[in-house]
Amino acid sequence: MATILEARKIEKKYTLGGQTVYAVAGIDMTVEEGDFISIMGPSGSGKTTLLNLLGCIDRPTAGRVLVAGRDTTEMNASDIDRIRLHNIGFVFQRINLIPILSAQENVELPMELAGVGAAQRHRRAGELLDTLGMSRRAHHRPGQLSAGEQQRIGIARSLANNPGVILADEPTGNLDSKTAALIMDCFKTLNRDRGQTLILVTHDPDVGASAARSIVIRDGRLDFETFS
Amino acid sequence: MKSYVTLGYRNLSRRRSRSLLTVLGIVLAIGFTVGLLSISEGVMRSIDEMFRSSGPDLFVVPKNVSKMPFGFQGTATLKEKQAEAIRAVPGVAIVEPVYLAFSPEGGGAGFGYAMTMVSGIPEKDFFKMRPTATLEKGRWLKDDDGPVVVLGGMVAENMDKGLGDKLELITGQKLEIIGRLKKNNEAYDMFAYAPIKAVQKMFGGSGRASYFLIKSADGVETKEVAARLKAAFPKQDVQTMNDIMQQAKKMLGIARGIHFGVSCFALIIGVLFVACTMIMSVAERVREFATLMVIGASRAYVVKLIISESITLSAIGGLFGCLFGYILSKAINQLIHHFFGETFFSTYVSPRIFITGIVIAVIIGAFAGLFPAYMIMKRNLADSLRYE
Incomplete structure (x- = not known):
């Protein structure tokens, strides 16, 4: 299996009131193609910071992050933008769809940013919406959709450029349990049927248990890791 | 269409109400700018048209008077008989000595209540010098006429006087109106004409002239004639119509600069209007911009998005502002006409002003978008994603 993502002794430290605080303190992590990983831990343990570092949303103060074998540490901002555009998909707790675009346009947006032609964008967005059972809602705007439907559009958007890995930060955090279960089913199906690599941050043990591999972090350090 | 344009629009x-109010601000700023510029543009254009039209093309004036050959009454220092010597200069076709007087009565140089210039001139050659001039009413002057006057077309329109009425000079003397010229929107419309001998007599300036009007012969360069006149009469000043036009434009250029300076305040307010709207709009959408960047939008894309939004806003305002400015310039025309009567100029919204209005609006938009774009760019992406 190919290595999709690799973190080598990554650190993220902040200085607060003259004190140095480590949000992430030297974590090593390797993500292989087809992995389904959950990152768990108590509130403030550094889960989201770790996910941001893995997703090149934030830069580590020490250590290296390699995406598809490429070291992102020395990359300039535009190279990092391209990495996020082509190699990583993001799903957010607050979904963050663009409210003035329809579901279809939201899914097409990353493809347009990648320079994909209009016909191909329409076709691919249509397929993704169909896969996630959202074809009928393609022309609705986010405000006209339920939270669960919005999150499915969010997942479709994350898949738009066929990224190597999807990073999801508390994707069920704002959903009721029934809707959360549906969303988790989507993730499981994507991983099982399409071999999509997934990394989920959650503090919900049930959600975490869906993943084949769970990483538990505490105080910015890897506490333990389990495989199912 | 590029997605940032779609997103911007x-x-x-x-946020319709906010956008509409901002557009209204720009409409006012651009409208007033266009309206003000249309005044100076109109004056420039009128001067161009007037000076390029038929009529004299050279002036011989006393030394050290202003470029406009409007020597003051009582300062007729030239000798009338010099006209013969001028006529002898090769290339000179017609010479007309002028003894200038003023009337306090309305009309003037097209500026309503300004004084009317009364040119004391000889009977002959007037219509040769000004081929488009025609008499509309009454009769033309005769050299041996007493205190009579023929009104230029514009002067006549501004005066509620008919043939047989009197035109009073600033010295209190009166001239009987014996005719009026047809208004042709030419320089000669703005004067009244009296027999030179009668005017000289009134002011005790027998045999004197304020200046000479000269028309050069067909096919002869005015510059050449001017050079010959300067050589022949070194103690006097020779001005060409072009000199006068340039001088007038130079003076008006200052007025134009003042107009533009005043309108700059309106434009600054326009910039602040759009900037304020954009700052509010961007501040409300920090997470949205962060999301765009996280899903792969480059910084340039986000900057373009913010600036295209700002430019769209101000360009719409600019377009309607130009229309408003056009209407305003027409209203200014009506007001000038109402308060000052017939004038030699009217406001003019040239394509250049329209383009200037739109370009200024676009520049306003671009500037107003820069700060909000910078605000977004300097934020930490991870923090922006958590922004409430």
């Missing part, structure tokens, strides 16, 4: 329609 849709974001503006998302």
Whole structure:
């Protein structure tokens, strides 16, 4: 299996009131193609910071992050933008769809940013919406959709450029349990049927248990890791 | 269509009231700018038209008077008989000595209540010098006429006087109106004409002239004639119509600069209007921009998105502002006409002013978008994603 993502002794430290605080303190992590990983831990343990570092949303103060074998540490901002555009998909707790675009346009947006032609964008967005059972809602705007439907559009958007890995930060955090279960089913199906690599941050043990591999972090350090 | 243009446009329609108010601000700023510029543009254009039209093309004036050959009454220092010597200069076709007087009565040089210039001139050659001039009413002057006057077309329109009425000079003397010229929107419309001998007599300036009007012969360069006149009469000043036009334009250029300076205040307010709207709009959408960047939008894309939104807003304002400015310039015309009567100029909204209005609006938009774009760019992406 190919290595999709690799973190080598990554650190993220902040200085607060003259004190140095480590949000992430030297974590090593390797993500292989087809992995389904959950990152768990108590509130403030550094889960989201770790996910941001893995997703090149934030830069580590020490250590290296390699995406598809490429070291992102020395990359300039535009190279990092391209990495996020082509190699990583993001799903957010607050979904963050663009409210003035329809579901279809939201899914097409990353493809347009990648320079994909209009016909191909329409076709691919249509397929993704169909896969996630959202074809009928393609022309609705986010405000006209339920939270669960919005999150499915969010997942479709994350898949738009066929990224190597999807990073999801508390994707069920704002959903009721029934809707959360549906969303988790989507993730499981994507991983099982399409071999999509997934990394989920959650503090919900049930959600975490869906993943084949769970990483538990505490105080910015890897506490333990389990495989199912 | 590029997605940032679509996004920009849709974001503006998302907050209609705010966008409309901002557009209104720009409409006013650009409208007033266009309106003010149309005044100076109109004056420039009128001067161009007037001076390029038929009529004299050279002036011989006393030394050290202003470029406009309007020597003051009582300062007729030239000798009338010099006209013969001028006529002898090769290339000179017609010479007309003028003894200038003023009337306090309305009409003037097209500026309503300004004084009317009364040119004391000889009977002959007037219509040769000004081929388009025609008499509309009454009769033309005769050299041996007493205190009579023929009104230029514009002067006549501004005066509620008919043939047989009197035109009073600033010295209190009166001239009987014996005729009026047809208004042709030419320089000669703005004067009244009296027999030179009668005017000289009134002011005790027998045999004197304020200046000479000269028309050069067909096919002869005015510059050449001017050079010959300067050589022949070194103690006097020779001005060409072009000199006068340039001088007038130079003076008006200052007025134009003042107009533009005043309108700059309106434009600054326009910039602040759009900037304020954009700052509010961007501050409300920090997470949205962060999301765009996280899903792969480059910084340039986000900057373009913010600036295109700002430019769209101000360009719409600019377009309607130009229309408003056009209407305003027409209203200014009506007001001038109402308060000052017939004038030698009217406001003019040239394509150049329209383009200037739109370009200024676009520049306003670009500037107003820069700060909000910078605000977004300097934020930490991870923090922006958590922004409430």
